[in-house]
Amino acid sequence: MAFDLNAYMEAEMTAHANAFAATRKAIALPFADLLAACVQSVRKGGKIIFLGNGGSAADAQHLATELTVRYIKDRAPIAAIALTTDTSSLTAIGNDFGFDDLFSRQVEALAGKDDVVIAISTSGNSENIIRALKAAKEKGAVAAGFSGRDGGRMKGLAEPLVNVPAPETARIQEMHILIGHMLCGALEQELDLL
Secondary structure, three states: OOOOHHHHHHHHHHHHHHHHHHHHHHOHHHHHHHHHHHHHHHHOOOOEEEEEOOHHHHHHHHHHHHHHOOOOOOOOOOOEEEOOOOHHHHHHHHHHOOHHHOOHHHHHHHOOOOOEEEEEOOOOOOHHHHHHHHHHHHOOOEEEEEEEOOOHHHOOOOOOEEEEOOOOHHHHHHHHHHHHHHHHHHHHHHHOOO
């Protein structure tokens, strides 16, 4: 049987559209709560800390960069970091403590009560994500997240939790970057930084 590129593209676009429609219905309230927490954090001199594994690690880096540099308009930088970029920390923590503590150790060192920690996970079940959220709560930071499917173990732990109710990892990742871009754009609008 020959590969039908047009049918494949149509199926992918339809799956994306379905995930978009489901996400649009599901995220309004938690997204508003996350935006409010981030605005409050920045206004108090706090920072936004992103973390995630694999593709979500790339999203963490991407979104932190959009905030520290710019998303749409030239403006003052917004304090944001990704805990996925320091290879010395990542390898030392992995070697000395184990992969499960990869992010929690950094959260313990870097997060404060005026910060928002945003954990990104398509499954919501990664142990290093769960430990990071618990560490954020212990530090008094907002422990927030982007997740997928049914929210996994992040449900009830990340508050707010912006959850993409889609079954496929790729579709969840597509929605996560859309949500992340919306967060960056909304922060630029709300903060109106020069």
